[in-house]
Amino acid sequence: MSEPFLIGDSMTGGYGKGPDILHDCTIAVNPGEIAVIVGPNGAGKSTAMKAVFGMLNVRSGAVRLGGEDITTLSPQERVIKGMGFVPQTSNIFTSMTVEENLEMGAFIRTDDFSDTMDQVYHLFPILKDKRHQAAGELSGGQRQQVAVGRALMTKPKVLMLDEPTAGVSPIVMDELFDRIIEVSRTGLPILMVEQNAKQALEIADKGYVLVQGANAYTGTGQELLADPEVRKSFLGG
Amino acid sequence: MDFLNAFVALSNFVLIPGIAYGSQLALGALGVTLIYGILRFSNFAHGDTMAFGTMVVILFTWLFQSWGISAGPLPTALLALPIGIVATMALVLVTDKAVFKFYREQKAKPVVFVMVSLGVMFMMNGLVRFIIGPGDQRFGDGERFIIKAGTFKKMTGLDEGLAIKTSQGITVVTAIIVVALLFWFLNKTRTGKSMRAYSDNEDLALLSGINPERVVMITWLIVAALATIAGTLYGLDKSFKPFTYFQLLLPIFAAAIVGGLGSPLGAIAGGFVIAMSEVMITYAWKKVGGYILPESLEPEGLAQLLSTDYKFAVSFAILVVVLLFKPTGIFKGKAV
Amino acid sequence: EGQPKEVKLGILFGFTGPIESLAPTMASGAELAMSEVSESGKLFDGATVTPLRADTGCIDNGLATANAEKLIAEGASGIVGGDCSGVTGAILQNVAIPNGMVMISPSASSPGLTSMEDNGLFFRTTPSDARQGEIMASILADRGVDSIAITYTNNDYGKGLADSIQSSFEAAGGEVTIVTAHEDGKGDYSAEVAALASAGGDILVVAGYLDQGGLGIIQGALDTGAFDTFGLPDGMIGDSLPTNVGSDLNGSFGQIAGSDSEGAEIFAGKASELGFDGTSAYSPESYDAAALFLLAMQASGSVDPKDYVSKITEVANAPGEKINPGELGKALEILANGGEIDYEGATGVNLIGPGESAGSFREIEVQDGKNVTVKFR
Amino acid sequence: MSDTLKHTLLFAFVGLLLLLEGTTTAFGVFSGSWNSSLTILNMGLISAIMALGVNLQWGFAGLFNVGIMGFTALGGLAVVLTSMSPTPGAWEAGGQRILLALVLGAATIAAAIYTYRKLAAGLTRTVAMLAILIIGFVIYRAVLDPGVAAVESINPALEGNIGGLGLPVLLAWPLGGLLAAGVAWMIGKTALGLRSDYLAIATLGIAEIIIAVLKNEDWLSRGVKNVVGLPRPLPYEVDLQGDPAFVEKAASWGLDATTASTLYVKLGYSLMFTAVLLVLLWMAQMALKSPWGRMMRAIRDNEVAANAMGKHVTRRHLQIFILGSAICGVAGAMMTTLDSQLTPGTYNPLRFTFLIWVMVIVGGSGNNFGSVLGGLLVWFLWIKVEPMGVMLIELVTSGMSEDSGLRAHLLESAAHMRLFTMGLVLLLVLRFSPRGLIPEK
Amino acid sequence: MIVVEDLHKHFGGFHAVDGASLEIAKGSITGLIGPNGAGKTTLFNVVAGVLPPTSGRVLMDGEDITGLPPHELFHKGLLRTFQIAHEFSSMTCRENLMMVPGNQSGETLWNTWFGRKRIADEERALRAKADEVLEFLTISHIADLKAGEISGGQKKLLELGRTMMVDAKIVFLDEVGAGVNRTLLYTIADAIKRLNEERGYTFVVIEHDMEFIGRLCDPVIVMAEGKKLAEGTLDEIKANDQVIEAYLGTGLKNKDKLQGADA
Numbered sequence A: 001m002s003e004p005f006l007i008g009d010s011m012t013g014g015y016g017k018g019p020d021i022l023h024d025c026t027i028a029v030n031p032g033e034i035a036v037i038v039g040p041n042g043a044g045k046s047t048a049m050k051a052v053f054g055m056l057n058v059r060s061g062a063v064r065l066g067g068e069d070i071t072t073l074s075p076q077e078r079v080i081k082g083m084g085f086v087p088q089t090s091n092i093f094t095s096m097t098v099e100e101n102l103e104m105g106a107f108i109r110t111d112d113f114s115d116t117m118d119q120v121y122h123l124f125p126i127l128k129d130k131r132h133q134a135a136g137e138l139s140g141g142q143r144q145q146v147a148v149g150r151a152l153m154t155k156p157k158v159l160m161l162d163e164p165t166a167g168v169s170p171i172v173m174d175e176l177f178d179r180i181i182e183v184s185r186t187g188l189p190i191l192m193v194e195q196n197a198k199q200a201l202e203i204a205d206k207g208y209v210l211v212q213g214a215n216a217y218t219g220t221g222q223e224l225l226a227d228p229e230v231r232k233s234f235l236g237g
Numbered sequence B: 001m002d003f004l005n006a007f008v009a010l011s012n013f014v015l016i017p018g019i020a021y022g023s024q025l026a027l028g029a030l031g032v033t034l035i036y037g038i039l040r041f042s043n044f045a046h047g048d049t050m051a052f053g054t055m056v057v058i059l060f061t062w063l064f065q066s067w068g069i070s071a072g073p074l075p076t077a078l079l080a081l082p083i084g085i086v087a088t089m090a091l092v093l094v095t096d097k098a099v100f101k102f103y104r105e106q107k108a109k110p111v112v113f114v115m116v117s118l119g120v121m122f123m124m125n126g127l128v129r130f131i132i133g134p135g136d137q138r139f140g141d142g143e144r145f146i147i148k149a150g151t152f153k154k155m156t157g158l159d160e161g162l163a164i165k166t167s168q169g170i171t172v173v174t175a176i177i178v179v180a181l182l183f184w185f186l187n188k189t190r191t192g193k194s195m196r197a198y199s200d201n202e203d204l205a206l207l208s209g210i211n212p213e214r215v216v217m218i219t220w221l222i223v224a225a226l227a228t229i230a231g232t233l234y235g236l237d238k239s240f241k242p243f244t245y246f247q248l249l250l251p252i253f254a255a256a257i258v259g260g261l262g263s264p265l266g267a268i269a270g271g272f273v274i275a276m277s278e279v280m281i282t283y284a285w286k287k288v289g290g291y292i293l294p295e296s297l298e299p300e301g302l303a304q305l306l307s308t309d310y311k312f313a314v315s316f317a318i319l320v321v322v323l324l325f326k327p328t329g330i331f332k333g334k335a336v
Numbered sequence C: 001e002g003q004p005k006e007v008k009l010g011i012l013f014g015f016t017g018p019i020e021s022l023a024p025t026m027a028s029g030a031e032l033a034m035s036e037v038s039e040s041g042k043l044f045d046g047a048t049v050t051p052l053r054a055d056t057g058c059i060d061n062g063l064a065t066a067n068a069e070k071l072i073a074e075g076a077s078g079i080v081g082g083d084c085s086g087v088t089g090a091i092l093q094n095v096a097i098p099n100g101m102v103m104i105s106p107s108a109s110s111p112g113l114t115s116m117e118d119n120g121l122f123f124r125t126t127p128s129d130a131r132q133g134e135i136m137a138s139i140l141a142d143r144g145v146d147s148i149a150i151t152y153t154n155n156d157y158g159k160g161l162a163d164s165i166q167s168s169f170e171a172a173g174g175e176v177t178i179v180t181a182h183e184d185g186k187g188d189y190s191a192e193v194a195a196l197a198s199a200g201g202d203i204l205v206v207a208g209y210l211d212q213g214g215l216g217i218i219q220g221a222l223d224t225g226a227f228d229t230f231g232l233p234d235g236m237i238g239d240s241l242p243t244n245v246g247s248d249l250n251g252s253f254g255q256i257a258g259s260d261s262e263g264a265e266i267f268a269g270k271a272s273e274l275g276f277d278g279t280s281a282y283s284p285e286s287y288d289a290a291a292l293f294l295l296a297m298q299a300s301g302s303v304d305p306k307d308y309v310s311k312i313t314e315v316a317n318a319p320g321e322k323i324n325p326g327e328l329g330k331a332l333e334i335l336a337n338g339g340e341i342d343y344e345g346a347t348g349v350n351l352i353g354p355g356e357s358a359g360s361f362r363e364i365e366v367q368d369g370k371n372v373t374v375k376f377r
Numbered sequence D: 001m002s003d004t005l006k007h008t009l010l011f012a013f014v015g016l017l018l019l020l021e022g023t024t025t026a027f028g029v030f031s032g033s034w035n036s037s038l039t040i041l042n043m044g045l046i047s048a049i050m051a052l053g054v055n056l057q058w059g060f061a062g063l064f065n066v067g068i069m070g071f072t073a074l075g076g077l078a079v080v081l082t083s084m085s086p087t088p089g090a091w092e093a094g095g096q097r098i099l100l101a102l103v104l105g106a107a108t109i110a111a112a113i114y115t116y117r118k119l120a121a122g123l124t125r126t127v128a129m130l131a132i133l134i135i136g137f138v139i140y141r142a143v144l145d146p147g148v149a150a151v152e153s154i155n156p157a158l159e160g161n162i163g164g165l166g167l168p169v170l171l172a173w174p175l176g177g178l179l180a181a182g183v184a185w186m187i188g189k190t191a192l193g194l195r196s197d198y199l200a201i202a203t204l205g206i207a208e209i210i211i212a213v214l215k216n217e218d219w220l221s222r223g224v225k226n227v228v229g230l231p232r233p234l235p236y237e238v239d240l241q242g243d244p245a246f247v248e249k250a251a252s253w254g255l256d257a258t259t260a261s262t263l264y265v266k267l268g269y270s271l272m273f274t275a276v277l278l279v280l281l282w283m284a285q286m287a288l289k290s291p292w293g294r295m296m297r298a299i300r301d302n303e304v305a306a307n308a309m310g311k312h313v314t315r316r317h318l319q320i321f322i323l324g325s326a327i328c329g330v331a332g333a334m335m336t337t338l339d340s341q342l343t344p345g346t347y348n349p350l351r352f353t354f355l356i357w358v359m360v361i362v363g364g365s366g367n368n369f370g371s372v373l374g375g376l377l378v379w380f381l382w383i384k385v386e387p388m389g390v391m392l393i394e395l396v397t398s399g400m401s402e403d404s405g406l407r408a409h410l411l412e413s414a415a416h417m418r419l420f421t422m423g424l425v426l427l428l429v430l431r432f433s434p435r436g437l438i439p440e441k
Numbered sequence E: 001m002i003v004v005e006d007l008h009k010h011f012g013g014f015h016a017v018d019g020a021s022l023e024i025a026k027g028s029i030t031g032l033i034g035p036n037g038a039g040k041t042t043l044f045n046v047v048a049g050v051l052p053p054t055s056g057r058v059l060m061d062g063e064d065i066t067g068l069p070p071h072e073l074f075h076k077g078l079l080r081t082f083q084i085a086h087e088f089s090s091m092t093c094r095e096n097l098m099m100v101p102g103n104q105s106g107e108t109l110w111n112t113w114f115g116r117k118r119i120a121d122e123e124r125a126l127r128a129k130a131d132e133v134l135e136f137l138t139i140s141h142i143a144d145l146k147a148g149e150i151s152g153g154q155k156k157l158l159e160l161g162r163t164m165m166v167d168a169k170i171v172f173l174d175e176v177g178a179g180v181n182r183t184l185l186y187t188i189a190d191a192i193k194r195l196n197e198e199r200g201y202t203f204v205v206i207e208h209d210m211e212f213i214g215r216l217c218d219p220v221i222v223m224a225e226g227k228k229l230a231e232g233t234l235d236e237i238k239a240n241d242q243v244i245e246a247y248l249g250t251g252l253k254n255k256d257k258l259q260g261a262d263a
């Protein structure tokens, strides 16, 4: 198998001087693919995402994007290389309006991004109503929509989402997954962490199960869904 | 009854000085509020930054004067102002690199920043006194008055005079321009918005591709400019003495807080609230009363609510009252 | 016997803090007297005098007492200081009296210090406020002033002086329209000027300091046209005031301690040679304070406070040969030969009662941008 | 190195500094005088107590109180009101009137608050409140002013105030705490709803108001004219020097009477202050390690959640605000006792508020031992940066020629090295331990 | 048990809760669902005393509790969790739990100095209780970690754990499930059920996971635009067209495309 487009390869590391959270953990995604990471709480899923994005030091292992080693780049440099990320928590600018949040998503873009913004508003109509409201005043689910919208504004080369559907209503979740599929159809690789694992694995090309910072199971989405052990331990039976 | 004289007296002693002082406080408060809004700490070194900037302006003003360069009716200091601003910019950038950056990387708590800024304050304190000494410096020149009290009396034939100093005029005009610019910059430009984004959520700003160091740098540059302008105008209007500038910190912070930390409009409003309350509440209304009230009602005493001994107490009392009703200031400031 | 080759004198002023702009010239004044004595070679057998500077912060009792202890530890034989009355009291009570150390303050004029139990260890070269108030009232009366407004710097000097001017002036039948304080070190005096203007009065008496709030008040009053003549007590007399204010100050008047000797001018001349402003507040008083120490030591032949303390009043007062600034060498020689002197110094020193300066005064008027002595009182 | 060892070493270091100050003149920084060393120690102990009070408020509960100066001054006022003897005739002349006026003033405010609570928002309420306040103010001034004038006219140069109760001065320490606590209660009731820097500036302002009152209400404590010669809990040095028994005792230790007497008094204060400090430290430490401390930390971390978990946040804030302020009041009373005088003009925020904050932060906020260490160490530096600064200047100028103008200028400005060096030291300490020397666990 | 009468909560001109009236029966586990921004959290906040209502009343066991502050409601047995976790970040997870019970004698200053024995005993019991809860939530291993340094889902569990530290009468759970691993979530569902059956707690649960709601809740209330839209069993709700349109949706549209492409 050739080298994947984005790969966090055998990453080991943790926060600051604390203990290692990740142990030889590998995650990767290719263009047109949706890769989903699942696992118990505290397994290190978010940590793995942050490691790929350069927000913590990996003690060993490497991160490569399009064959280029970006292990030493700062998060901001990775953004410029075309990586987009929606963190799990504090993922919006609470004091800025919804519209400004989206504009900030497009910060590195120099072209006209008004049509991208229209697309986001089309995807999340509620945001259009609230475009001039401070994002901090939104409901939990609305915030989540802003966060995802912000990442889409970047027009990234690879999109990383940490639990994008946490707290959104079923109808919006379906919309969101639809949109994610659509986006991935355009060739954009998508790496996401999900606790709504069943739905997520159904649309996933590739699934990782992380346990205690290490890869426990890896396979296609369908494979994992079919694995009784995985179902029982991580997908709620 | 003589409303005209009453109004002129009130303007001369209360309104005009109050407005000028208010603008000076406002310009100072803008710097404080900006640091708070974007870098999220109360910068106690601001008074001494103002002193430093003003000092450089003074030194160059003297140099220009010795060369015979002047700005006609305007103070020569205005010509030296850009140099002062540049020097102050250099100073704050160096300070930031040498001191504050470390704590930003550590993600230290705001109170640690406050203490660090106290340390910086002490050092700048020493630096300024080293260079120019602790004494009083005067550097105003050019036309001192736009209109003099005596001239006004002759012109209008009124009993009361009205004086407007050039420095007062410049202060007010500058304050208006600077605020408008700043407001536009922060709310409408990309860089301005990125600064607000940074202040809101540093990590996320990073993820949006905003260069935090650039945001910090621009903030300091603006603050340096504001501090130098504020300090120079204050010095032109009153006089320059390092200790006074340090003392100025208190009303400046009061202004920034009443207005709402982080809000440029609030800084302006706060500056006027503080300045006006100092002057108004302790004003002896005797003279004004004498003009507008009928003879029989003329006040016997001074008609003064509180003696001027309490002017700071009054402005702080008003501050506390405002905060009780608007806990984060008039313009809904931030709180970290 | 054991007369030292080096005499150390402490200089304990507020080099930082509210009066930091006054302290350096005060210290220079004191050091001028010391170097004069050293250079004369007449003290003991050619002893040199070494100044030891230390800071009071003006308003920091803790710092001031710690530094006073330090001066004593370093071997100071006397302390020129302190400056602000608060710290002066603290040093006196907690360091000087317990250690039997003599203090001569050039600037603490509070009447409260007069009554303090000081074991005869405390002196000052600045006259007490009560006396100056009477003088000022009589000057005002002579000039036909009917009503005055008073503003004072909000410390014991200003407050005491204002009180005494008010009571003396009212006793003489004048009207005081308002008495209001101003704080030094705050640049804006709009509120004070507004209140003073509203109250009105023939002239405005400014019981403050010429390079502190007093200057700001005068500037503000002139700018707004509130007052055009000012009454200037000693804290406001100095060359820098007419220079800074300009011709508008002409016609204002006041008084400062000084006899009809030329002491003040001589001192100012010597000071400007050395590059400091000898008319700055309390600089001459500081010179006198240091000089008194050294003269008293010479007279007693000892640097032990116990021995020389009794000589301080002796050298300061008549009988004896009058001594002006610059004549310290001569004075030392007279004393060495067992003669008597009457030290006049830069401020016409004359000590009365418990270490107080009696103070004769010069009436000053600003003419053509200069302080001119018009009369002695 | 274990934490305990490190912390012990830090305290030992401060001890060593004081020891050096007492014994050697080496390094140009120390003065080799035990008197000097004990003077520094005594103020250091008081500072440590203040730091403890501030740490209680900030470290435990996250209250940003920048009004320490005001509470310190109130403690000082308590000393005057407790220990001075009453001014003869003042009470009859105007004292009662003043008291009445104060009661009326309080009644006015109470009435205004009552009206505010009872009436619904609207024009009526505003008008009613304004009317009550204005009429109340006029009556208050009408009653107060003659009383004040009467009291202040009694021998104004030396007295002019109502004097005190003539009680033993040691009683003033707890009473100072009580007075500060009372005022803290009033402030807390009104201002504790404010957050972070808003609370800070409000308390700063209130402290300024307290000082303004002290400076200008001469009938109370002579205003800027200062009260000097306050009684002391310890004998006067001159009396000791005149006491043959003491002189003999001193001689038997090989000390002359002057040195012995000054050391005796200072040591006496050191012991008293240390005792107070230890008691307060023990109490603070016990409180911190108990469920009460846990609750406070929870409130500091997240008020909303603590409130939802049944903790009465406002009441707890008030409680700790009062406690911390009372401690500052006690320290203020101790300081005024040590100075033997009340000098309202000396209270300024840099020295009495921000310096204390520096102590807390440098020591390590949230940690009681840290505050004590910070208090002692920073006070030592505050005194000693002056010679250090001069040394620095001499070092810099040593290479320059004798008559260089720059050299003269620098030497002339040496006094300003004090604050400069303070800044430098502060930055260095915070650089190498940003969370303080003894951080919160 | 809880009756909400015509409750309004306006933010400026925006009516977040707009005349909602509902009743929560004693001993029930009531589900509260509705589109994002329907006003569920706001309703919780008003009932729990965090926000003052614009108008309307809240009754608990017949007693008017409108506008009571949260700490008083806590002592009346009303507890809540937060949608966005509100942990005490500088305290350990165990301490996060131990601080919950009210009226601890160690919370009085006097006792911290003079009642140390009693405190020690109480603390031992509390600690045991906290460990039990941690064990139950399968997070014993993080007991001594600072709550600020645990994962998002773990914070959610801790949030839930706090409500288990005391004997509550009614517990409001705001999306405990968001971000929690499904296997664990269903374990939690069982626990809630147990608390409900064995200890008689009443629960109100906001959740967007229908499977979770289905396992647990009866009845289910649907809110939309600040009002009650429907109420009934989950099956009834699922059949309601309005609810489908506003909230549930009809599943993935692109799913077929996806499968097709893979094939």
Ligand SMILES: Nc1ncnc2c1ncn2[C@@H]1O[C@H](COP(=O)(O)OP(=O)(O)OP(=O)(O)O)[C@@H](O)[C@H]1O
Binding pocket: A137, A138, A139, A140, A141, A142, A167, E011, E014, E016, E034, E035, E036, E037, E038, E039, E040, E041, E042, E043, E083
């Ligand atoms: N402080 C506020 N200021 C202005 N509007 C607010 C504020 N808080 C909430 N809102 C608005 O009120 C509405 C209801 O919000 P709420 O948080 O109650 O929704 P919710 O039903 O809990 O949604 P979710 O399922 O997404 O959590 C939202 O549209 C939100 O934008």
Ligand SMILES: Nc1ncnc2c1ncn2[C@@H]1O[C@H](COP(=O)(O)OP(=O)(O)OP(=O)(O)O)[C@@H](O)[C@H]1O
Binding pocket: A015, A018, A021, A039, A040, A041, A042, A043, A044, A045, A046, A047, A048, A088, E142, E145, E148, E149, E150, E151, E152, E153, E154, E179, E181
């Ligand atoms: N900022 C941090 N500092 C130190 N340790 C952390 C930090 N954030 C997380 N951890 C630790 O790292 C481990 C993994 O956390 P992570 O957030 O990656 O989990 P996760 O798999 O995303 O869980 P969840 O599904 O609950 O979000 C946790 O045990 C947690 O204790």
Ligand SMILES: [Mg+2]
Binding pocket: A045, A046, A047, A088, A162, E151, E152, E153
């Ligand atoms: Mg996670």
Ligand SMILES: [Mg+2]
Binding pocket: A139, A140, A141, E040, E041, E042, E083, E174
């Ligand atoms: Mg919600």
